[in-house]
Amino acid sequence: MSVLLALVVAVPLLGAVLPLLVGRRSRASRLLTGGVLFVQFGLAVAVTAAVSRHGRLSYVVGALPSEVGIGLAADAVTSVFLLLVAGSAVAFFVAVRTEHTAYGDSLWLLLVAGLSGVTVTAxxxxxxxxxxxxxxxxxxxxxxxxxxxxxxxxxxxxxxxxxxxxxxxxxxxxxxxxxxxxxxxxxxxxxxxxxxxxxxxxxxxxxxxxxxxxxxxxxxxxxxxxxxxxxxxxxxxxxxxxxxxxxxxxxxxxxxxxxxxxxxxxxxxxxxxxxxxxxxxxxxxxxxxxxxxxxxxxxxxxxxxxxxxxxxxxxxxxxxxxxxxxxxxxxxxxxxxxxxxxxxxxxxxxxxxxxxxxxxxxxxxxxxxxxxxxxxxxxxxxxxxxxxxxxxxxxxxxxxxxxxxxxxxxxxxxxxxxxxxxxxxxxxxxxxxxxxxxxxxxxxxxxxxxxxxxxxxxxxxxxxxxxxxxxxxxxxxxxxxxxxxxxxxxxxxxxxxxxx
Structure with missing residues (x-):
């Protein structure tokens, strides 16, 4: 379950490329970006559920030593703020955002990825x-x-x-x-x-x-x-x-x-x-x-x-x-x-x-x-x-x-x-x-x-x-x-x- 910590950052980070691939097709950009945000929210919920069952989670990308690897961790406090990031991003995207451009949607996902990383980094x-x-x-x-x-x-x-x-x-x-x-x-x-x-x-x-x-x-x-x-x-x-x-x-x-x-x-x-x-x-x-x-x-x-x-x-x-x-x-x-x-x-x-x-x-x-x-x-x-x-x-x-x-x-x-x-x-x-x-x-x-x-x-x-x-x-x-x-x-x- 600890791999969820990597996915909750990687999904919006890699997903930020998708709106740029569809160019000026704003509807496609909205659908792709919204899909990535919903997936990331689901991952945040899964992390919270895992913390509830198992306590603190930790993960090092690539199984490298923690001193040199990209260490990630989540506990009860982390899970709440991770849910806040994922939930707010998808809620405002659906309910408030009206002007969709590939550039703007990509930036939206990058912001979410960065803030999710701040939340779970160790x-x-x-x-x-x-x-x-x-x-x-x-x-x-x-x-x-x-x-x-x-x-x-x-x-x-x-x-x-x-x-x-x-x-x-x-x-x-x-x-x-x-x-x-x-x-x-x-x-x-x-x-x-x-x-x-x-x-x-x-x-x-x-x-x-x-x-x-x-x-x-x-x-x-x-x-x-x-x-x-x-x-x-x-x-x-x-x-x-x-x-x-x-x-x-x-x-x-x-x-x-x-x-x-x-x-x-x-x-x-x-x-x-x-x-x-x-x-x-x-x-x-x-x-x-x-x-x-x-x-x-x-x-x-x-x-x-x-x-x-x-x-x-x-x-x-x-x-x-x-x-x-x-x-x-x-x-x-x-x-x-x-x-x-x-x-x-x-x-x-x-x-x-x-x-x-x-x-x-x-x-x-x-x-x-x-x-x-x-x-x-x-x-x-x-x-x-x-x-x-x-x-x-x-x-x-x-x-x-x-x-x-x-x-x-x-x-x-x-x-x-x-x-x-x-x-x-x-x-x-x-x-x-x-x-x-x-x-x-x-x-x-x-x-x-x-x-x-x-x-x-x-x-x-x-x-x-x-x-x-x-x-x-x-x-x-x-x-x-x-x-x-x-x-x-x-x-x-x-x-x-x-x-x-």
């Missing part, structure tokens, strides 16, 4: 390779957006992302110089032997953490994200918002506790303090920056700075409850942001609804959309019974267990900050009647009458239907994850317990 250098595969695909997908702004956003994303990957690679180089191995399992035993407080080890952790911090988009390393997500097509921004920073955050969790281990944070308290401070600054700065936004998709992008700040804070706390909270937050944030970016991106594309003010009184035209959006927003705030609440609750419990009252207050404060920006959006959609006619939203009555309003003044569009459906599904998922969060935590428990 080697710190191969993690870099998979980060670069997914990064290059992401840069190119952002560039598929229309206009010069998309090209500029993609170029900035490329520059900043390359800098982050370079810092990560330097950290890996320091690890190899210090230990002579790149295997995660080998590093976890070699590092304590040479001393956690070794200059090489401390420097490597700083470089790795900052490099992944760029990918996560922590403040002040976040500058690439708002423009990249706001100018991308709806399907691209949804996929990136769901997976790119989420998988980078998962990588930081895994490297911190599986490679450097809890002993490093204990022996080098400055590392723990740095994580707590960086996370706290990102929470506060992200909240303030989000409150200043008027463009909905930029608001969503900036809010991720706050959300991932909480994840980093939880890593710094390094208690079982806090680390569990970090993992739950990563999953809940991915589902919430993917649904929101997909829905608002579709309406921005079809109806030019971009700012918060454009959605004034929107509940009259799209009640299902508004209700579903409110539920998903509630998860971002951290309100029960959503998964966002469960994640913040675990982090708060971890702060209390560590007697870190400042961090506990920060978690509560983050909820209040989130409530301010979410409340502004929801209040505008439900109670603001300043825009009484949908024609004001798109700047021309004739255009609106033919494309937006019909039959009693409600919005009628395939895009609105798809947007409402995606948000409704996301809302159901975040509520279900919240209601069964104890089961999700129990699924994570054996791995988290082993880390700490």
């Amino acid at each position: 080697d710190v250098f191969n993690l870099y390779v998979f980060l670069e595969i997914s990064g290059l695909a992401a840069y190119a997908l952002v560039a598929t957006g229309r206009g010069a702004s998309a090209a500029l956003a993609a170029f900035r994303y490329l520059l900043v992302g390359t800098a982050g990957a370079t810092l990560y690679l330097l950290g890996v180089g320091y690890l190899y110089v210090a230990t002579g191995t790149l295997s995660m399992a080998g590093l976890s035993t070699a590092l304590p032997a040479i001393g956690y407080d070794s200059t090489l080890v401390v420097a490597s952790f700083a470089l790795v953490a900052v490099g992944l911090g760029v990918k996560i988009a922590l403040f002040p390393l976040h500058t690439w994200k708002p423009a990249a997500y706001a100018t991308s097509p709806a399907d691209v921004s949804a996929l990136l918002a769901t997976l790119v920073s989420t998988i980078a955050g998962y990588g930081l969790v895994r490297l911190t506790f599986e490679v450097y281990t809890f002993g490093f944070l204990t022996d080098v308290p400055a590392a723990r303090v740095a994580l707590l401070v960086a996370g706290a600054v990102s929470v506060v700065a992200g909240g303030i920056l989000t409150l200043r936004q008027t463009d909905v998709r930029r608001l969503l992008a900036y809010s991720s700075v706050l959300q991932f700040g909480l994840v980093v804070v939880a890593i710094g706390l390094a208690t079982p409850a806090a680390v569990t909270g970090a993992l739950v937050l990563l999953v809940s944030h991915a589902v919430s942001k993917g649904g929101l970016f997909a829905a608002f991106g579709l309406l921005a594309s079809d109806f030019d609804l971009k700012t918060v003010a454009d959605y004034a009184g929107f509940v009259r035209d799209a009640p299902l959309f508004t209700v579903a959006a409110s539920v998903v927003f509630a998860s971002l705030v951290g309100l029960p019974p959503t998964a966002g609440f469960a994640g913040k609750w675990y982090v708060a419990l971890g702060a209390v267990a560590a007697e870190s009252w400042t961090i506990a207050a920060l978690v509560v404060g983050s909820t209040l900050l989130s409530l301010l920006y979410v409340g502004r959006v929801v209040e505008t959609m439900v109670f603001d009647s300043s825009t009484t006619d949908a024609s004001d939203r798109v700047g021309g009555e004739s255009t609106v009458q033919s494309h937006v309003r019909a039959d009693g003044g409600r919005l009628h569009s395939g895009s609105l239907t798809r947007a409402s459906f995606v948000l409704a599904v996301a809302g159901v998922v975040v509520v279900a994850l919240g209601l069964w969060s104890s089961d999700l935590a129990a699924w994570f428990h054996p791995v988290v317990e082993g880390w700490l």
Whole structure:
């Protein structure tokens, strides 16, 4: 069964060639790409089932020694994020993606292959390779957006992302110089032997953490994200918002506790303090920056700075409850942001609804959309019974267990900050009647009458239907994850317990 780990990466990686073979035949490209994605999702389900039955899986491609081979591994934590990658990719491809080109579909599969590789790799250098595969695909997908702004956003994303990957690679180089191995399992035993407080080890952790911090988009390393997500097509921004920073955050969790281990944070308290401070600054700065936004998709992008700040804070706390909270937050944030970016991106594309003010009184035209959006927003705030609440609750419990009252207050404060920006959006959609006619939203009555309003003044569009459906599904998922969060935590428990 361990060969499944190789297939879950190889299938989308090799499948990325298929759309290019059919050239301009978009229907054939869509069918081939969709088929590959469904196969990969089936493989992810099979990996999860195998982990459930047999525990941790490991595989080395070509049966080479782990020190020189491509090592892959999966445990209970890995399986959830692998399912997230595979499930999101196929869901957005089917429900949101409309413009199919061989080039774009190939990039979609490359992104999925790279992120799947990051999820299952057991080697710190191969993690870099998979980060670069997914990064290059992401840069190119952002560039598929229309206009010069998309090209500029993609170029900035490329520059900043390359800098982050370079810092990560330097950290890996320091690890190899210090230990002579790149295997995660080998590093976890070699590092304590040479001393956690070794200059090489401390420097490597700083470089790795900052490099992944760029990918996560922590403040002040976040500058690439708002423009990249706001100018991308709806399907691209949804996929990136769901997976790119989420998988980078998962990588930081895994490297911190599986490679450097809890002993490093204990022996080098400055590392723990740095994580707590960086996370706290990102929470506060992200909240303030989000409150200043008027463009909905930029608001969503900036809010991720706050959300991932909480994840980093939880890593710094390094208690079982806090680390569990970090993992739950990563999953809940991915589902919430993917649904929101997909829905608002579709309406921005079809109806030019971009700012918060454009959605004034929107509940009259799209009640299902508004209700579903409110539920998903509630998860971002951290309100029960959503998964966002469960994640913040675990982090708060971890702060209390560590007697870190400042961090506990920060978690509560983050909820209040989130409530301010979410409340502004929801209040505008439900109670603001300043825009009484949908024609004001798109700047021309004739255009609106033919494309937006019909039959009693409600919005009628395939895009609105798809947007409402995606948000409704996301809302159901975040509520279900919240209601069964104890089961999700129990699924994570054996791995988290082993880390700490």
